[in-house]
Amino acid sequence: MTSTAAAGVSAEGATRALVASVQDLSIHFKTKAGMVHAVDGVSFDIRDGETLGLVGETGCGKSVTARSFMRLVASPPGVYAGGKIDFWSSETRAAGGGPVNLLTIADDEMLDIRGNRIAMIFQDPGKALNPALSIGNQLAEVFYQHRSDELLEPLGPNAPVIIRRAANQESGKVERVLLKLPPLRSKAAKVREEVEDHVAAALAETQIPNPRKIMDRYPHELSGGMKQRVLIAQALACNPDLLIADEPTTALDVTIQARILNLIRELQQRRRTSVLYISHDLSLVREISDRVAVMYAGRIAEIGRTDDVFRQPLHPYTRSLMAAVPSSRNKRGELAAIEGTVPELIDPQPSCRFHTRCPYAAGVCGEVDPRFLRHDFDHGVACHIYDEPAELGIRPDELPSYERRTR
Amino acid sequence: MQIRDYLIRRLMVLPILLIGVSIIVFALTRVGGSPIGIYMSHEMTPEEVEELEDRYGLNDPLPVQYFAWAGGVLRGDLGWSGVAVAPVTQVFRGKLAATMELATAAGLVAVTLGITLGTFAGARRDRLPDHLTRVFSVSGSSMPDFWFAIVLLIVFWVYLGWFPVGRSDPAIWASIAHPTGLYTIDSLMAGSWQAFRDAIWHLVLPAITLGLATTAIITRMMRSSLVEELNEDYVDAARAKGLPERLVLKRHARRNALIPTMTVIGLSFGFLLQGTVVVEIIYQWPGLGRWLADAVLRGDQATIMAYVLFTSVLFLTVNLAVDIIYAYLDRRVVLGS
Ligand SMILES: Nc1ncnc2c1ncn2[C@@H]1O[C@H](COP(=O)(O)OP(=O)(O)O)[C@@H](O)[C@H]1O
Ligand code: SF4
Ligand SMILES: [Mg+2]
Numbered sequence: 001m002t003s004t005a006a007a008g009v010s011a012e013g014a015t016r017a018l019v020a021s022v023q024d025l026s027i028h029f030k031t032k033a034g035m036v037h038a039v040d041g042v043s044f045d046i047r048d049g050e051t052l053g054l055v056g057e058t059g060c061g062k063s064v065t066a067r068s069f070m071r072l073v074a075s076p077p078g079v080y081a082g083g084k085i086d087f088w089s090s091e092t093r094a095a096g097g098g099p100v101n102l103l104t105i106a107d108d109e110m111l112d113i114r115g116n117r118i119a120m121i122f123q124d125p126g127k128a129l130n131p132a133l134s135i136g137n138q139l140a141e142v143f144y145q146h147r148s149d150e151l152l153e154p155l156g157p158n159a160p161v162i163i164r165r166a167a168n169q170e171s172g173k174v175e176r177v178l179l180k181l182p183p184l185r186s187k188a189a190k191v192r193e194e195v196e197d198h199v200a201a202a203l204a205e206t207q208i209p210n211p212r213k214i215m216d217r218y219p220h221e222l223s224g225g226m227k228q229r230v231l232i233a234q235a236l237a238c239n240p241d242l243l244i245a246d247e248p249t250t251a252l253d254v255t256i257q258a259r260i261l262n263l264i265r266e267l268q269q270r271r272r273t274s275v276l277y278i279s280h281d282l283s284l285v286r287e288i289s290d291r292v293a294v295m296y297a298g299r300i301a302e303i304g305r306t307d308d309v310f311r312q313p314l315h316p317y318t319r320s321l322m323a324a325v326p327s328s329r330n331k332r333g334e335l336a337a338i339e340g341t342v343p344e345l346i347d348p349q350p351s352c353r354f355h356t357r358c359p360y361a362a363g364v365c366g367e368v369d370p371r372f373l374r375h376d377f378d379h380g381v382a383c384h385i386y387d388e389p390a391e392l393g394i395r396p397d398e399l400p401s402y403e404r405r406t407r
Numbered sequence: 408m409q410i411r412d413y414l415i416r417r418l419m420v421l422p423i424l425l426i427g428v429s430i431i432v433f434a435l436t437r438v439g440g441s442p443i444g445i446y447m448s449h450e451m452t453p454e455e456v457e458e459l460e461d462r463y464g465l466n467d468p469l470p471v472q473y474f475a476w477a478g479g480v481l482r483g484d485l486g487w488s489g490v491a492v493a494p495v496t497q498v499f500r501g502k503l504a505a506t507m508e509l510a511t512a513a514g515l516v517a518v519t520l521g522i523t524l525g526t527f528a529g530a531r532r533d534r535l536p537d538h539l540t541r542v543f544s545v546s547g548s549s550m551p552d553f554w555f556a557i558v559l560l561i562v563f564w565v566y567l568g569w570f571p572v573g574r575s576d577p578a579i580w581a582s583i584a585h586p587t588g589l590y591t592i593d594s595l596m597a598g599s600w601q602a603f604r605d606a607i608w609h610l611v612l613p614a615i616t617l618g619l620a621t622t623a624i625i626t627r628m629m630r631s632s633l634v635e636e637l638n639e640d641y642v643d644a645a646r647a648k649g650l651p652e653r654l655v656l657k658r659h660a661r662r663n664a665l666i667p668t669m670t671v672i673g674l675s676f677g678f679l680l681q682g683t684v685v686v687e688i689i690y691q692w693p694g695l696g697r698w699l700a701d702a703v704l705r706g707d708q709a710t711i712m713a714y715v716l717f718t719s720v721l722f723l724t725v726n727l728a729v730d731i732i733y734a735y736l737d738r739r740v741v742l743g744s
Binding site for chain 1: 640641645646651654659666737
């Protein structure tokens with residue numbers, strides 16, 4: 001793909017700015033059996049205000065890709081093996097600044113981005129909340145971390161240092177005792193009230209009834225759907241530029257799924273937040289995304305506008321996926337119905353990762369990595385079917401083709 | 408349910424448990440030999456023995472004997488200690504204070520050191536500090552306490568002469584008042600730095616010996632449960648909020664890792680008390696443990712009963728405290744009960 005991403009402008013024709021641009025991202029895991037190439041040269045852009053769907057079978061590297069935006073891939077065993085993720089926050093853009101590379105910025109800059117400019121909703125709301133802390137306290141942390149200025153506002157410009165430190169969650173043991181004693185107690189209470197107002201407002205955004213009551217609750221006292229609302233409220237608390245939703249409805253009841261999906265869509269449209277929506281559910285992604293990236297075994301197979309990809313899928317893998325989806329429009333199909341299994345990603349040889357399952361695979365597919373080709377306006381694919389024989393140094397009839405099934 | 412309700416409920420069960428414990432303690436002494444064994448000698452005639460038994464009501468029905476004893480306990484009369492040659496209650500306080508001081512010192516060291524070391528190692532999993540900590544905790548929990556005590560004694564008392572044995576320097580001990588019987592506290596109350604130093608100096612070796620195994624166990628538990636918690640999703644979720652690693656560890660992972668560790672800490676209290684017997688004998692610490700050992704060797708049943716009754720009550724109290732802390736740390740406990 002001829003990317004003009006460096007300028008912060010999408011290839012679409014300079015009409016839409018980018019929020020993030022992933023370029024040639026590789027994340028490997030060191031295991032006893034060898035290097036697992038979980039993410040292996042992934043590139044895609046996320047445009048300002050869009051929802052990009054990232055779809056693929058379980059284990060294809062979606063979560064690892066998502067986590068690398070926040071540098072949350074544990075290392076070891078993870079290895080950031082290459083590539084970069086450029087990110088334009090609304091602040092730097094307003095100041096006319098360029099992107100930062102999320103993989104190399106300093107730790108404290110990363111902390112400032114996490115939960116503030118980029119936020120994440122996790123797959124299992126039951127596990128993503130700390131069982132020992134009340135809902136209110138967990139949400140409050142986000143505001144203390146990123147909005148301490150707002151919390152200190154009611155105290156005016158001359159708030160004592162101890163209070164400032166408390167609002168930034170920097171208090172030591174002695175300070176915490178002092179904060180409970182008379183001269184500081186009332187000031188600390190003001191900050192507390194302020195943060196509670198913020199938390200209540202954030203919860204109300206996600207249509208949680210009685211936010212003040214929920215704040216005193218502990219996670220085990222809430223239903224799964226309610227917990228996911230809390231996590232959405234937490235993620236959107238600081239109005240992030242990019243929201244990463246990693247299978248946010250997979251762990252929920254079917255009836256709740258639609259409501260959570262609608263909530264995310266509604267909040268996204270109201271705030272114009274960019275969303276990276278990850279799912280293994282093709283029909284779900286179709287419903288919510290402006291564009292879709294199809295991922296297979298650590299690589300992007302195809303990327304394009306949702307309508308284009310679904311109307312005219314280019315990659316054999318995308319086609320198989322769609323064939324596996326029940327045809328009646330509203331039924332949800334999962335991506336398991338393709339023959340064969342995802343290949344081992346340990347120390348792979350150059351090849352198309354799909355060649356072990358592809359009905360059209362030719363000799364070259366097992367020997368050469370397919371390039372990423374722009375097939376159409378805003379529609380790209382990585383498959384030798386669309387490649388040039390001359391580039392590969394083979395005869396035209398050695399190229400795979402939809403006219404020729406090989407299995 | 409609120410924590411307060413939970414607490415009240417737990418407190419209400421306490422008296423029932425205490426009565427049960429007292430019955431068991433009483434029954435135990437009736438299985439293990441004659442309660443007046445310590446007063447008998449070979450020269451006594453059967454008539455004299457009979458008279459002795461009558462005097463102590465040993466021919467009454469057992470329930471009568473139990474109530475007589477339990478009534479005495481409630482009035483603060485625990486009988487006569489043949490070993491100490493004094494009423495049990497009179498000697499008990501001083502010895503209890505000595506043992507409590509030792510066990511508390513060892514326990515405090517074990518809990519703070521265990522949690523700190525365990526957190527330190529768990530947060531640095533599979534790196535050098537973790538390996539070193541593992542060496543410590545494995546050797547610490549497998550070393551026999553009497554052996555370790557003797558090694559310390561030989562090195563630091565006999566050879567280097569850095570630390571003394573016993574509980575105090577008699578002259579310094581006599582120079583201050585002893586309102587609590589806890590030497591460290593008494594010396595602070597008296598404002599005597601010299602006495603405080605003396606108290607601490609005498610505590611060092613026995614407290615280290617007593618606390619070593621417990622420190623090792625708490626360290627290991629804390630380390631493994633922290634490692635487990637650090638793998639949980641909520642830890643990454645906390646990081647995703649932008650919290651610095653310091654808060655992720657303290658407020659999130661460590662707090663949850665403390666829950667299983669609390670159980671171990673509660674159990675280790677018994678371990679500490681048990682350990683006082685050996686440690687008090689080797690370091691000549693004038694506490695309950697040494698007294699009990701003498702009493703057992705000489706069949707001094709009043710002392711044994713007092714000891715067992717007391718430790719049982721202590722256990723119940725500690726368990727209650729642990730459960731309360733547990734409920735505070737893990738709200739699911741409160742709801743589930
Ligand atoms: N901690 C890890 N150690 C080793 N391999 C890992 C680890 N985490 C992920 N992987 C590898 O990365 C691959 C992709 O995982 P993931 O991104 O979670 O998949 P997805 O979210 O698409 O289901 C997995 O198949 C696995 O082999
Ligand atoms: S045709 Fe070849 S390159 Fe294209 S998907 Fe199939 S195996 Fe891969
Ligand atoms: Mg996943």
